[in-house]
Amino acid sequence: MRARAAVIGRVRDDARYRILKSGQTGLRRPGRGHHGRDRAPPGPAAPRRPARGGASPPVRDHEALFRRLIGSPNLGSREPIWRYYDTEVQGRMVIRAGRPTPPVMAPLAGSPLGCALSVGGNPWYVAADPVLGLGALGVPKRSGTWSASARGPQPSPTASISETPRTRKSSTSSFGRSAGSGTRRALSARRALEGPPIPFVSGNVSFYNESSTGRADRALSRSSRGSVSSTTTRWRQPRAIKRAGSVIVLTGPRESRLGASQLRHALTGRPAAISRRSISIASGGASTPCSRRFGEDSSSRVTTSLEGGLAVAALEMALGGFASQGLGLQIPISGLGESAPEVRLYWNPRVPPRGFQRAAHAAPRPSSGRRRSTRR
Amino acid sequence: MIGRTLPEPRFRLLDGGLALVDADLADLAAIQGGAIRAYVE
Numbered sequence: 053m054r055a056r057a058a059v060i061g062r063v064r065d066d067a068r069y070r071i072l073k074s075g076q077t078g079l080r081r082p083g084r085g086h087h088g089r090d091r092a093p094p095g096p097a098a099p100r101r102p103a104r105g106g107a108s109p110p111v112r113d114h115e116a117l118f119r120r121l122i123g124s125p126n127l128g129s130r131e132p133i134w135r136y137y138d139t140e141v142q143g144r145m146v147i148r149a150g151r152p153t154p155p156v157m158a159p160l161a162g163s164p165l166g167c168a169l170s171v172g173g174n175p176w177y178v179a180a181d182p183v184l185g186l187g188a189l190g191v192p193k194r195s196g197t198w199s200a201s202a203r204g205p206q207p208s209p210t211a212s213i214s215e216t217p218r219t220r221k222s223s224t225s226s227f228g229r230s231a232g233s234g235t236r237r238a239l240s241a242r243r244a245l246e247g248p249p250i251p252f253v254s255g256n257v258s259f260y261n262e263s264s265t266g267r268a269d270r271a272l273s274r275s276s277r278g279s280v281s282s283t284t285t286r287w288r289q290p291r292a293i294k295r296a297g298s299v300i301v302l303t304g305p306r307e308s309r310l311g312a313s314q315l316r317h318a319l320t321g322r323p324a325a326i327s328r329r330s331i332s333i334a335s336g337g338a339s340t341p342c343s344r345r346f347g348e349d350s351s352s353r354v355t356t357s358l359e360g361g362l363a364v365a366a367l368e369m370a371l372g373g374f375a376s377q378g379l380g381l382q383i384p385i386s387g388l389g390e391s392a393p394e395v396r397l398y399w400n401p402r403v404p405p406r407g408f409q410r411a412a413h414a415a416p417r418p419s420s421g422r423r424r425s426t427r428r
Numbered sequence: 429m430i431g432r433t434l435p436e437p438r439f440r441l442l443d444g445g446l447a448l449v450d451a452d453l454a455d456l457a458a459i460q461g462g463a464i465r466a467y468v469e
Contacts, residue, residue: 114441114448119459128463300431363441363449366431367456370439374453380434384442387430393443 109319111394118363121318121398127360296379300369302362308391315361315398361398362388 064070111117121127139148139155146166147156157167360367362383370381388396434440439456441449 115451118441118449119451119456122456123459123463125463127460129461130464131461132464296433296435298433300433302431366441367439367460370453371457371460373433374437374457378437380436380438380440380453381431382434382438382440382442383431384444385448386442386444393448396443397441397448 110392111315111319114393114397117315117318121315121360122364122367124318127364294373294377294379300366300381300383302388308389308395315394319394363397 139145141157144158144161145155146158158165159167362385366381366383370379373379373381385393385396391399437453439449439451439453440447
């Protein structure tokens with residue numbers, strides 16, 4: 053047997069411990085014993101990570117970043133999902149998948165009862181703060197009983213949250229009491245996750261492995277019940293652009309901060325870095341996409357989606373006009389204030405849903421003490 | 429903010445005189461449509 057030897061390291065004189073990979077520092081910290089008992093003199097400080105909620109790095113090539121964003125699973129087209137998978141449920145779908153509105157199922161033949169299933173929402177809100185994120189998704193306004201479970205493919209669990217029909221008792225209780233247990237479990241599940249969440253859910257477990265990035269491993273779903281007739285009339289259909297030269301008007305509030313967004317993750321690599329005040333939600337969003345006529349000259353009214361901000365919302369509208377009429381779209385952002393272009397392009401408007409404030413204050417905080425039950 | 433639809437299939441995001449994004453919509457549609465791929469056994 054031939055002996056082999058190789059130099060794998062060198063003794064240093066600066067009391068530092070380094071692990072290198074291809075010339076890059078993988079681990080750098082002051083040298084210390086196995087249990088940290090023999091402390092070494094402090095060395096030069098490692099570069100600090102940007103504070104949560106801090107400014108994002110500037111964007112040097114907007115078009116390259118834009119192409120990268122729309123090519124991500126979070127902002128990409130969902131068409132392959134409903135094209136390749138069976139979305140029919142026993143022939144009882146009133147509104148089928150692929151429409152701009154959430155699919156609506158009528159589970160009982162002859163009954164007006166309908167169940168709307170939304171697989172959208174902005175998971176970045178939930179990633180940043182599950183309690184407020186669920187509130188931003190419009191959960192508390194129904195104040196139903198929520199349950200959460202951690203399941204899914206390994207190694208990452210999937211936080212699946214579903215709503216059960218509201219009862220008289222739960223409708224009068226606070227969001228905190230009705231959803232506390234589920235929210236806490238969702239919070240625990242979220243803490244175990246790493247990487248960005250994916251805003252869709254599928255009944256097919258195999259889909260989790262089909263993302264181009266290989267990270268479609270978690271989802272947040274929501275459902276609600278109601279009358280089919282009221283459901284179909286309440287959710288309006290968006291209108292695609294239909295003719296050249298039409299005016300596009302953006303309405304709604306604006307903010308000077310980026311907030312939770314795909315862009316922040318693309319720039320910083322972190323799922324979300326937001327403060328509670330910067331949590332925002334669109335008035336329509338993925339669950340209720342809406343656009344109304346605005347004057348005689350306009351063909352559509354831009355409503356930003358929950359994810360991607362104005363840039364992606366405008367693209368989705370443009371793609372509709374391109375597919376149907378071969379038209380294009382031009383959006384100037386110079387009139388949207390003095391904030392950075394990436395903020396103007398990718399921020400989400402702040403329109404708290406009904407009940408959001410109540411949920412934010414009533415939702416329980418994880419505590420170490422055991423809560424005493426008031427039920428007798 | 430006022431935008432306009434265009435007769436040609438282009439998608440533009442403008443900031444003053446600077447075109448932040450000026451791309452063909454067919455290209456963008458292909459990128460967005462290919463973000464999620466079906467699993468092929």
